[in-house]
Amino acid sequence: MKxxxxxxxxxxxxxxxxxxxxxxxxxxxxxxxxxxxxxxFTGAAVILGEGLIKDEA
Numbered sequence: 001m002k003x004x005x006x007x008x009x010x011x012x013x014x015x016x017x018x019x020x021x022x023x024x025x026x027x028x029x030x031x032x033x034x035x036x037x038x039x040x041f042t043g044a045a046v047i048l049g050e051g052l053i054k055d056e057a
Contacts, residue, residue: 003046010041 014037022029 006045007042010038014038
Protein backbone atom coordinates (compact mmCIF):
# COMPACT_ATOMS: atom_id res chain seq x y z
CA MET A 1 0.00 0.00 0.00
CA LYS A 2 2.88 2.36 0.70
CA UNK A 3 4.01 2.01 -2.92
CA UNK A 4 0.55 3.03 -4.15
CA UNK A 5 0.58 6.17 -2.00
CA UNK A 6 4.12 6.92 -3.13
CA UNK A 7 2.98 6.67 -6.75
CA UNK A 8 -0.06 8.89 -6.13
CA UNK A 9 1.99 11.59 -4.39
CA UNK A 10 4.67 11.42 -7.06
CA UNK A 11 2.01 11.88 -9.74
CA UNK A 12 0.48 14.88 -7.96
CA UNK A 13 3.86 16.51 -7.37
CA UNK A 14 4.87 15.87 -10.98
CA UNK A 15 1.70 17.50 -12.30
CA UNK A 16 2.31 20.53 -10.08
CA UNK A 17 5.98 20.83 -11.06
CA UNK A 18 5.34 20.43 -14.78
CA UNK A 19 2.52 22.96 -14.71
CA UNK A 20 4.55 25.61 -12.89
CA UNK A 21 7.70 25.10 -14.96
CA UNK A 22 5.84 25.12 -18.28
CA UNK A 23 3.98 28.31 -17.36
CA UNK A 24 7.14 30.05 -16.18
CA UNK A 25 8.97 29.08 -19.36
CA UNK A 26 6.02 30.02 -21.58
CA UNK A 27 5.88 26.52 -23.05
CA UNK A 28 3.15 23.96 -23.36
CA UNK A 29 2.11 21.44 -20.74
CA UNK A 30 3.09 17.87 -21.64
CA UNK A 31 1.75 14.69 -20.09
CA UNK A 32 4.84 12.75 -21.16
CA UNK A 33 7.00 14.95 -18.97
CA UNK A 34 4.65 14.33 -16.04
CA UNK A 35 4.79 10.56 -16.38
CA UNK A 36 8.58 10.52 -16.72
CA UNK A 37 8.95 12.66 -13.58
CA UNK A 38 6.47 10.40 -11.78
CA UNK A 39 8.58 7.34 -12.55
CA UNK A 40 11.75 9.13 -11.46
CA PHE A 41 10.22 10.41 -8.20
CA THR A 42 8.71 7.02 -7.38
CA GLY A 43 11.95 5.20 -8.17
CA ALA A 44 13.99 7.58 -6.04
CA ALA A 45 11.58 7.32 -3.10
CA VAL A 46 11.50 3.51 -3.24
CA ILE A 47 15.28 3.20 -3.54
CA LEU A 48 15.90 5.65 -0.70
CA GLY A 49 13.15 4.25 1.52
CA GLU A 50 13.86 0.56 1.06
CA GLY A 51 17.58 0.45 0.48
CA LEU A 52 19.75 3.40 1.31
CA ILE A 53 18.17 4.92 4.42
CA LYS A 54 18.20 2.56 7.39
CA ASP A 55 16.63 2.95 10.83
CA GLU A 56 19.30 2.96 13.49
CA ALA A 57 17.19 2.75 16.61
